Amino acid sequence: MKEFFSIEGPFMQFFGKLWDIILLSVVFCVCSIPIITFGMNCIALYYTVVKVVLPGERHAVRTFLKMVPRNARQGLPLGILFEIIIAVLTYSLIVILHNDMGALGVFFGVVFVMLFMIVLVVMAYAFPMSARFENTIGEIVANSAFMALEHWKETTSLLILQAAFLVGMILIVYIPPIILILPGAIMWMQAKLLEPVFDSYLKEGGANHETETI
Template identity: 30%
Template sequence: MNRLFSLDNPFMQFLSKVCDLLILNVIFILSCIPFITIGASLAALNSISLKLVRREDPYIVKGFFKAFASNFKQGTVVWLISVALFFFFRYDYMIASSMKGDLFFVVRLLLLMIILVLAAAFLYVFPIIAHYVCTTRQAIRNAFLMCMGHLPYTLIMFVYFGIIGFLLFFSTKTFGFVIAISMICGFSITAYICNICFSRIFKKYDPEEESDPAE
């Protein structure tokens, strides 16, 4: 019986990680309520998720808000840039879609390629901010380089988010299911899955005798 409830028991370790992800999900959602704080919240979410993947046993609440505070300025700037670019290219794509002709077909393809590259870089930039000490320009530059340099991982994450997007638009039931899961544990589980990829990617850039990752 004592072994069953021992912290070294794989089942208890699993339950502990599930609880951590549930708590992390709630904190992330609450910290995103002011729209402008989403960038810092994403950085903090990735910071804690990466530590969970690497089994560093972080303090979830304390660690989240520490990472949130240390990455607030940089995360907010990157978030606002990302939102501005999204609306800019979405507006351009809508205009091109309303036009007929081969020229505008080519324009739509180019815009779609740009949007996909920006989306890939968006996946990488907040984990980079959370893990490394670098300027905003360096973080954005490295996000573009990594998303192209580690294309298999990028495609895996695209497939994952593609499945989520498909479920959101497939039917009302699947839409409600995704929203319900997201409110319970979806954001933290997604971050955890993505950071399994990022942990392997970052190993190639981290020094062999790694100091504590930057918050």
């Protein structure tokens, strides 16, 4: 029992990681107020979760803040790309829902919802991949699409996580404390799903000569 509650025991380890997730979630949300920085913040958050939170290391917030500017060159345009695509798809869906287009509206509604889901899945792979591998933006998007098809079980779970994140963002209006854990917890679960996938490519020598940057 004494070892259970010691600094290195599972009890303190759990609450240490929980505290890191809370701090990272708050800092992530503050840094993402300028919405164009969302992409590079996601990359920095994934890196921090993998390198600090999962192994139980210290200085999670310091690591995150250090990685944000380092990821600006690639994370900024990648994030803006996804934001533009999502904005266009969302606007298209709103137009369809507010116009009585009959069967044609149903058809295009289904098409845009499917496209929206595809974008969410590719995005779920792309930001972690940017933290894990050194590639061009085009290669990241292409490899993300490939992995999404190749690892369909993980992709299904990632899609559920993305949906949970979107629902959580809506619920923040009604239950503000959700913001204290949502981003960090979602990224922690993504890392649990994606790290075995990424490690399998590293063991094989990497797809498309990918180079690990972590």
